[in-house]
Amino acid sequence: MEKFTTLTGVAAPLPIVNVDTDMIIPKQFLKTIKRTGLGASLFYEQRFNEDGSENEDFILNKPAYRNAKILVAGDNFGCGSSREHAPWALQDFGITCVISTSFADIFYNNCFKNGILPIVVSPEELEKLMDDASRGSNATLTVDLEAEEIRGPDGGRIPFKIDAFRRHCLLNGLDDIGLTMQKSEAIQGYEGRMSENRPWV
Template sequence: MDKFTTLSGVAAPMPLVNIDTDMIIPKQFLKTIQRSGLGKNLFDEMRYDDNGHEIPDFVLNQPAYRKAQILVAGDNFGCGSSREHAPWALADFGIRAIISTSFADIFYNNCFKNGMLPIVLPEAQVEILMEDARKGENARIAIDLESQTVTSADGQEFSFQIDPFKKHCLLNGLDDIGLTLEKVSSIDAFEAAASQARPWV
């Protein structure tokens, strides 16, 4: 998993509230267990018409936001079913951070396991960043995980809270497998001792 330390980039504004996981990645795309390739189907029903053509008005189809790495979203982002394909699709598209007033719990935790940073800020601060996002390529939002700050295009700095363990994992690029591999020497020592003590096993 890629480390997350700092990020400065264009943010896409998505002011809708209650953006659920079926909106993020519709159910017909859940057949795969591969994390890659889902970015093209991110927000599929909002991005494409019935003939598969892009809907020009949708934010991620607009030239300024095609390479957005940050989403500024409405309240309760990621609600609905617990499908992990939702953060997979966002990450595959290139989204590294999402800023909102609140997230659904399961989606929030799945973000960290997929190298994305979900940031909770008060409504007034999210509105300032939403206005920044509406400026397109003329405004860049900066995120510093170590200092736990988000800086708007005009230099306003907002602090956010994050669980220390989740912060450690993101800063070091550790998913569940990576965390296990940190203990590989202890695991090997245990296995060696167990084999010596119980050679018949």
């Protein structure tokens, strides 16, 4: 997993509440177990018309936001089913930070396991960030995980808090496999002792 330290980029405003995982990545794209390629189908029903052409009105299809790295979204983001494909699709598109006033628990947890930083802010702070994001590609946000703050284009700073263990894992690029591999010597030692003491296993 890539380390997440400081992210500076365009933030796309998505002022929609209760964005569920089926909106993020519709069910017809869940057949794959690969984490790559899903970005093309992110928000598929909003990004594309029935004939397959792009919906010019959707935020991520607008020129200023095609390369957005941050999503500023409405309350209760990531609700609905527990599909891990949702953070996969966001990351594959290039979005590695989502800011909202609240997240569905399973989606929130899945984000950390896949290198995405979900940040909870107050309604007043979200309103300010939505305003910043609405300025387009000329107004970028900086998300500093080590300092736990968001810096706006006008110099404003919004602090946030992340659980210390989750923060450590993101800063060091550690998913569940990475955490396990940190104990590789102890695991190998245990397996060696098991082979000696229980050769029949």
